[in-house]
Amino acid sequence: MAKRVKRINYNKWGYYFVAPFIIVYILFSLIPLLSTFYYSFFEYYYAQGGFIKVGPNFNGIENYIKLFSQGLFFKYLGNTLILWIMGFIPQIIISLLLALWFTSFRLKIKGKAFFKTVMYMPNLVMAAAFSMLFVQLFSNTGGLTTLLMDMNILPESFSFVDEVWPTRALIAAMNFIMWFGNTTILLMAGIMGIDDSLIESASVDGANSFQVFYKIILPLLKPILLFVLVTSLVGGVQMFDIPFVFTRGTGGPQGSSQTIMMYISGLLRTSKQYDMAGTASVVLFLITSVISLSFFAVMNREEIVEFREQRRLAKEHKK
Numbered sequence: 361m362a363k364r365v366k367r368i369n370y371n372k373w374g375y376y377f378v379a380p381f382i383i384v385y386i387l388f389s390l391i392p393l394l395s396t397f398y399y400s401f402f403e404y405y406y407a408q409g410g411f412i413k414v415g416p417n418f419n420g421i422e423n424y425i426k427l428f429s430q431g432l433f434f435k436y437l438g439n440t441l442i443l444w445i446m447g448f449i450p451q452i453i454i455s456l457l458l459a460l461w462f463t464s465f466r467l468k469i470k471g472k473a474f475f476k477t478v479m480y481m482p483n484l485v486m487a488a489a490f491s492m493l494f495v496q497l498f499s500n501t502g503g504l505t506t507l508l509m510d511m512n513i514l515p516e517s518f519s520f521v522d523e524v525w526p527t528r529a530l531i532a533a534m535n536f537i538m539w540f541g542n543t544t545i546l547l548m549a550g551i552m553g554i555d556d557s558l559i560e561s562a563s564v565d566g567a568n569s570f571q572v573f574y575k576i577i578l579p580l581l582k583p584i585l586l587f588v589l590v591t592s593l594v595g596g597v598q599m600f601d602i603p604f605v606f607t608r609g610t611g612g613p614q615g616s617s618q619t620i621m622m623y624i625s626g627l628l629r630t631s632k633q634y635d636m637a638g639t640a641s642v643v644l645f646l647i648t649s650v651i652s653l654s655f656f657a658v659m660n661r662e663e664i665v666e667f668r669e670q671r672r673l674a675k676e677h678k679k
Contacts, residue, residue, distance in 0.1 A: 403417040
C-alpha cells in the first residue's frame, strides 16, 4: 500500500501575517469606535473642573437633541467644509494639470523623479511646523506682512490673522501646499495606467488635447479621482492641527476658522464631556459617510444605471 504524502497547507501563513494588523485594528480602532457610539446615548462627563464624575447614565437621544439645538456643531462643520473646499478645488485642478504635463508622451519631460520628490516634500513636514512658519510670515509683525506694507501693497492697518477670509485663505493655502504633491503622484499613477495606444490612436484620428482628456483620460481616471475625493474629504473633516496652531486655538476672528475637530477636542479638553464629544463624532461620521456615498453614486451613475438595467432584464428573463 502506497504511503500517503501529507499535503502542506500554506494558507495559515496568510492569517498569521494579517493577524497583527487585525489585532491592532480591533484594540485601537474598532473598540474605541463602538464605545463612541455607546457613550453617545449616555450622560457622561466630569463636573467642577473635572473632579466629580457624572454618569454614565442612559439618556436615549438627549445628547443628539442638545447637540442640534445648540447649533455650534453645524456652524463649525460649515467652517470645516469651507476650508476644505477652498484648499481642495485648486489642489485637484493644479494636480491634474501637473499630472497631465508630466505624463505627456509628447513633452517627454526630463527629471520627473526630481520633480516628484520636490512636490511631495511639503507632505513630509509636520502640519504644526508648517502652521508656525505661516504664523511667523503672516502675523501682524511677520516678515511677509511687513514687506507688503513697506511696498505699499497692503495698508498699515491690515492684518491677515484678524480678518475672516484672509485667515481662511491662508489655512486653505497650507492644506493645498501640503497635499497637492501627494494628489499629483496619485493622478500620475492613474494616467500611466492608461494604455498609451488609446491616446495615440485618438491623436492619429485627429482628436485634439482637450478631446483626448475629456473623452479618454477623464473617464478612465474616475476610480482614482473618486479615491482622491473621498480621502481628501475624510482628511478635510478631520482638519485640526493647521487651524489650531495658526489661530492659537481661538478659531480665528469670529470663530470663522474653528473646525469641527477643534470643537470636539474642546469638549474633551476643557470639561471632559465624553457624551457630547461622542455624539458629535457619531454625527460627523454619519455625515461623512453620506457625502462619500453621494460622491460614489454621482461618479458611477452610468455603471449603477447599467447594473440596474441588467438586473431588470435578468428578472424579466426568469419570468
